[in-house]
Amino acid sequence: MAEVQAKPMPVPDAISRPYWEGANQGIFAFQRCRDCGKAQFYSRSACVHCHGSDLEWQVAAGTGRVASFSVIHRAPIASFMADTPYVLALIDMNEGFRFMCNVLRCDPATVKIGMRVRVCFEARPGTEQKIPQVEPATA
Amino acid sequence: MGNKAIISGVHDTQVGALPDSTCMSLHTEASLGALADAGLKVSDIDGLLTAYSFASPQLMLGGVLGEYIGLRPKVNASIAMGGMTGGLLVRHAAALVQAGICRHVLCVTGDNRLTGMGDKVQAALADVGHPQYEQPYGMSVPAAFAMAAQVYFHEGWLNGDHLAAVAVNQRANAALHPQSHMKKPITMDDVRKSKVIASPLRMLDCCLVSDGGAAVIVSAAETARDRPKRAVELLGIGEGHTHEHIFAAPSLVDFGCKESATDALAQAGLKHKDVDCAHIYDCFTSTLLITLESMGFYGRGEAGPAALAGEFAIGGRFPVNTNGGLLSYGSSGAAGGMFHVVEAVRQLRGECGPRQVKDAEVALAHTLGGIFSGHCSIIMGRA
Numbered sequence: 476m477a478e479v480q481a482k483p484m485p486v487p488d489a490i491s492r493p494y495w496e497g498a499n500q501g502i503f504a505f506q507r508c509r510d511c512g513k514a515q516f517y518s519r520s521a522c523v524h525c526h527g528s529d530l531e532w533q534v535a536a537g538t539g540r541v542a543s544f545s546v547i548h549r550a551p552i553a554s555f556m557a558d559t560p561y562v563l564a565l566i567d568m569n570e571g572f573r574f575m576c577n578v579l580r581c582d583p584a585t586v587k588i589g590m591r592v593r594v595c596f597e598a599r600p601g602t603e604q605k606i607p608q609v610e611p612a613t614a
Numbered sequence: 615m616g617n618k619a620i621i622s623g624v625h626d627t628q629v630g631a632l633p634d635s636t637c638m639s640l641h642t643e644a645s646l647g648a649l650a651d652a653g654l655k656v657s658d659i660d661g662l663l664t665a666y667s668f669a670s671p672q673l674m675l676g677g678v679l680g681e682y683i684g685l686r687p688k689v690n691a692s693i694a695m696g697g698m699t700g701g702l703l704v705r706h707a708a709a710l711v712q713a714g715i716c717r718h719v720l721c722v723t724g725d726n727r728l729t730g731m732g733d734k735v736q737a738a739l740a741d742v743g744h745p746q747y748e749q750p751y752g753m754s755v756p757a758a759f760a761m762a763a764q765v766y767f768h769e770g771w772l773n774g775d776h777l778a779a780v781a782v783n784q785r786a787n788a789a790l791h792p793q794s795h796m797k798k799p800i801t802m803d804d805v806r807k808s809k810v811i812a813s814p815l816r817m818l819d820c821c822l823v824s825d826g827g828a829a830v831i832v833s834a835a836e837t838a839r840d841r842p843k844r845a846v847e848l849l850g851i852g853e854g855h856t857h858e859h860i861f862a863a864p865s866l867v868d869f870g871c872k873e874s875a876t877d878a879l880a881q882a883g884l885k886h887k888d889v890d891c892a893h894i895y896d897c898f899t900s901t902l903l904i905t906l907e908s909m910g911f912y913g914r915g916e917a918g919p920a921a922l923a924g925e926f927a928i929g930g931r932f933p934v935n936t937n938g939g940l941l942s943y944g945s946s947g948a949a950g951g952m953f954h955v956v957e958a959v960r961q962l963r964g965e966c967g968p969r970q971v972k973d974a975e976v977a978l979a980h981t982l983g984g985i986f987s988g989h990c991s992i993i994m995g996r997a
Contacts, residue, residue, distance in 0.1 A: 491746055545815075548813070550754070552740060574861055575861040
């Protein structure tokens with residue numbers, strides 16, 4: 476049987492390292508601009524809103540809502556085939572930014588736009604890097 | 615604006631599975647075909663604009679093509695902006711002509727990604743996802759486009775029947791084109807029962823992967839009298855760019871096509887209702903309907919019902935994608951969008967035979983790159 480390659484994993488760079496190191500410690504870190512006060516995802520060398528460079532890292536509370544999603548039945552690459560059907564989603568975090576992830580620990584058929592979710596961190600075999608994900612928020 | 619720009623020659627190759635083709639053979643066939651169409655020789659071309667290839671990536675595709683066909687242009691550049699590139703080549707060619715830098719600019723696209731890449735195509739496409747913030751989550755291109763469709767479904771603006779009507783109409787159009795990749799008729803039920811790829815999109819909502827090529831020659835208007843075919847004038851061109859990755863899109867409802875269409879129409883001094891036929895990038899059935907609404911051709915929630923009512927048919931109120939589009943004519947990388955430009959020109963020349971839109975005087979060709987990321991709208995008219 477052909478060996479299935481590992482799933483693609485992020486390679487942190489100088490700007491994104493605090494985000495990915497935070498994930499390994501169970502923290503969802505994001506940048507907020509001290510000049511204009513707005514949050515941004517992903518981390519950048521300058522604020523995408525006002526182009527100021529005085530950016531600070533903050534920790535998100537970890538709750539948000541599904542802005543949109545798709546249940547993937549045909550995986551783009553072999554390493555995701557065993558996961559089908561899986562949910563790809565855009566999440567609007569309460570802090571005012573959007574990111575992409577999978578919705579874990581739920582029946583894909585129950586995912587809806589507007590659904591409340593909370594951040595969790597997925598460990599994958601063969602890597603120390605944890606991946607920010609979400610799961611349904613329980614009331 | 616200086617000199618006026620016209621389209622003097624177009625050509626699209628056979629599309630589909632072309633195992634005897636290469637990236638360069640498709641570029642050559644498209645180029646020589648467009649030159650013959652324009653009544654020009656290779657040596658008449660003073661500008662060469664090319665796109666990119668997945669099957670045979672090159673650092674300098676324009677240099678490789680120039681060498682392959684013995685062309686020594688005064689201007690040579692390659693542009694890589696995904697599916698919108700075809701439109702961009704025409705726009706930059708028009709700018710070169712209008713500035714008086716070139717008289718005849720050859721714009722060429724093509725790729726043999728069906729027989730030249732095998733099953734590596736989907737993985738190569740998924741590679742466009744952000745390496746840190748998308749690829750680790752198994753994002754596919756259909757799923758990324760589905761994010762917008764899902765919102766339209768949720769709001770009640772689109773449903774599966776609307777999407778199916780687009781697929782069925784375009785397959786019927788492709789059957790009228792001698793070169794198209796997929797001619798076998800399909801029914802609404804075929805689409806509705808096809809396999810889910812990324813909800814709410816099914817297999818028959820998705821465009822093809824084809825081998826093929828297309829070329830367009832943009833010339834100075836004063837050369838038109840020496841050309842064998844009726845000239846088509848470039849009346850207005852607009853672009854709109856809002857993001858690259860779908861998670862960073864400012865909206866999942868409206869996209870840069872709103873600005874690109876507004877600018878192109880304003881330049882042309884025309885209104886939406888003046889457009890006789892539209893040739894719009896249709897990587898998915900939903901992409902077409904969302905683009906039509908975002909561009910203002912239909913109000914919110916009105917494009918889907920229009921598709922169901924048959925408005926996009928060749929004899930309908932607003933004929934769309936008369937060649938069958940990326941869904942059924944063919945999708946060959948940057949050539950996918952260029953096929954739309956070629957078909958728009960042929961409609962305005964009255965060359966489309968059974969696909970001809972009666973009295974077509976103004977056409978829109980629209981190309982899209984990324985995940986609704988960048989858009990190029992071209993309004994053209996009979997010169």
